[in-house]
Amino acid sequence: MSEDFKVRRVGAEEAAAGADALVEALADVLVDCVEGGASVSFMTPLPREKAVTFWRGVAGGVARGERVLLVAEDGDGRIVGTVQLITALPDNQPHRADVAKMLVRRSARRRGVAQRLMAALDAAAREEGKSVLVLDTVTGGDAERLYQRAGWQRVGTVPNYALMPDGALCGTTFFHKQL
Template identity: 45%
Template structure:
């Protein structure tokens, strides 16, 4: 298994990223989209992400033998009062690869990149009651609180969102 930081020129991963996003959303994960997610919607999303990659937005993937296993994004705050923090976004692991440590390795890569950039705090959010909550707790993330009816689930029902943070040690 390899971890890779993508660049805007890594367009060859677009079909696999799009399929992973579709499987994730259609499988019930709340990552900002409603199910069913079309291939066109997924591709448009990833085209925007790839075009925006740079110092403030990083996209990591895990792959093995050309097969995409998972992905996560790191958005670094550019505001003068927030240059110590970053936000973890859209951690997704392919259904067949879940439970194999891919999420842990992706999150460790994000944390290392944030540390390398001088960041001392990471934040993220996820749907309350999701499997992701267990993953984040195992990885040492602290629950900050929740907001009821914050976002619609992939199936359109309003659901609570939980916010997490992690202080990074240098």
């Protein structure tokens, strides 16, 4: 790997404090990914305020202990990637968590950032007492290969499940991982 970066877990205190710089940096990553065509629940153009509002909600969830937020930072401390573990699930699923918003800036891709985020996610899930993880991704996208290499098992696909940021329909593939 040519670029040095670290992955860290955002603490509840940092999230509760509002962490405007954190929210702004995460909004930058989200906007970059959506502009690059990532199907992650948002359409283009993605207004910056909408991205900021989304990340403020995530920070609130972290502060309340409903989710785990991991960030990858480059050597200058700039956030280049992120992933979430949603831990607030129904009472009959205390052992399970959903993985959401695996995002890596276009300029930081193909450098191992996503792989390191996923390894840290596994560790965080274990710390939270989770043994079953579930995620979904665009069928045929690069992320499918990433997840398979990281030990995730493909469950199946649903055609025309969501929209790409430009409005085109896309299929979604579901994966699970037993820790």
